[in-house]
Amino acid sequence: MSLIRFLARPMLASSFVIAGLDKLKNADDTAAQLSPILRRASESLPFPADEKMLARMIGGAQLGAGALLGLGKFARFSAAVLTLTSALNTFVEWRSADISTKEGRQARRAQLLKNISLTGGVLLAAADTAGRPSLAWRAEHLAIDARKATGKQLKRADKAVRKAVDNVVGA
Incomplete structure (x- = not known):
């Protein structure tokens, strides 16, 4: 305080x-x-x-x-x-x-x-x-962080799928 x-x-x-x-x-x-x-x-x-x-x-x-x-x-x-x-x-x-x-x-x-x-x-x-920070601020930023984290995970998964497709097609 x-x-x-x-x-x-x-x-x-x-x-x-x-x-x-x-x-x-x-x-x-x-x-x-x-x-x-x-x-x-x-x-x-x-x-x-x-x-x-x-x-x-x-x-x-x-x-x-x-x-x-x-x-x-x-x-x-x-x-x-x-x-x-x-x-x-x-x-x-x-x-x-x-x-x-x-x-x-x-x-x-x-x-x-x-x-x-x-x-x-x-x-x-x-x-x-x-x-x-207030509880409202924390909840809002937690939701934003969750959306960002989900977006990053989707990008990583997309890259992994594309790489796997390229390996299968290229083989």
């Missing part, structure tokens, strides 16, 4: 770890923020939505994925989880912010920009292959 990744991952993850702990400690507050969204979503869900349980799940996901990202373990997967929770968090906080005053609107804007920045950061971390 490079020095930059060694330093940047824990720095990025720290915000999510703290937010996850906060969501776990204050599940009632988070549930209250989630309530308007869950009311709309519960109409299409085949099961009842428990706001407090969902708040704990989001907090646990942020805490766990943040810790894994900070440690550099399953970094791409944990960054993808954090991207989803961050996007959800951005939407929920934006909707529930107090905009009745000028200060409230400014705070809402600052929080929105912070959340968008964090989402962008974990999105970059999710795409980071740490200098190693």
Whole structure:
């Protein structure tokens, strides 16, 4: 792991770890923020939505994925989880912010920009292959190499058949 990744991952993850702990400690507050969204979503869900349980799940996901990202373990997967929770968090906080005053609107804007920045950061971390090729790149190049190898083998077989024909005809 490079020095930059060694330093940047824990720095990025720290915000999510703290937010996850906060969501776990204050599940009632988070549930209250989630309530308007869950009311709309519960109409299409085949099961009842428990706001407090969902708040704990989001907090646990942020805490766990943040810790894994900070440690550099399953970094791409944990960054993808954090991207989803961050996007959800951005939407929920934006909707529930107090905009009745000028200060409230400014705070809402600052929080929105912070959340968008964090989402962008974990999105970059999710795409980071740490200098190693991605699975898609490896599969694509394995297929290309297989086609090349098959072509070479066909050429060799063609030469061998032509040589055998020449030997039979020439004899």
